[in-house]
Amino acid sequence: MERPNFRGQLKLLILKMLDEKPMHGYGIMAELESRYGVPHPSPGTVYPILASLKRAGLIETVGSGKREKKLYRTTERGREYLREHEEELRSVLELTERFIEFRKIGGVELARALKDVFNSINELSEEQKKTLAEEFMDFTKRVRLILLGETKGQEKSS
Structure with a gap:
């Protein structure tokens, strides 16, 4: 890029x-x-x-x-x-x-939060990293569904 x-x-x-x-x-x-x-x-x-x-x-x-x-x-x-x-x-x-x-839509706040995670990654416990990884995965899926035009009521269960 x-x-x-x-x-x-x-x-x-x-x-x-x-x-x-x-x-x-x-x-x-x-x-x-x-x-x-x-x-x-x-x-x-x-x-x-x-x-x-x-x-x-x-x-x-x-x-x-x-x-x-x-x-x-x-x-x-x-x-x-x-x-x-x-x-x-x-x-x-x-x-x-x-x-x-x-x-x-809050994109700047999201970017700041991601920057905070990046800057503190070495101080996080394995449990915190695991929780963040799960949250990121869930969030990423939801964002992609929204971008595809699917809303909460339309989401298909996996």
Whole structure:
């Protein structure tokens, strides 16, 4: 499986947002989270992307006075880049929609729980590992049945 290029995906999302309206860094972070479901985007992630976009001539800054927040906006070159990468942007937007839905059904909490199991696997007793293995097997079966369109009332007994 190919590893997702999250930085490249964020780059496209940020460029799209700035094409819609000029924004400052904090506004970009807030909108990435509220609109696209990006969990807690940090300044350490967003500002290097903005610097990269600016170096590439895809965005520019406006209003950098002492009290004035620095606003970022796309350049003509940035708009051209978005047009050239329209299909990739569409894929990223579809991915963010899936992530938002996944989050709504508790997928993020499930992923955290699995990460907790992974991180503590060496400290678990054999009994705990056995119980988790059974739970995972049952859960996996139920999930696959749901994905096949079968609900609790329709499940066939094995």
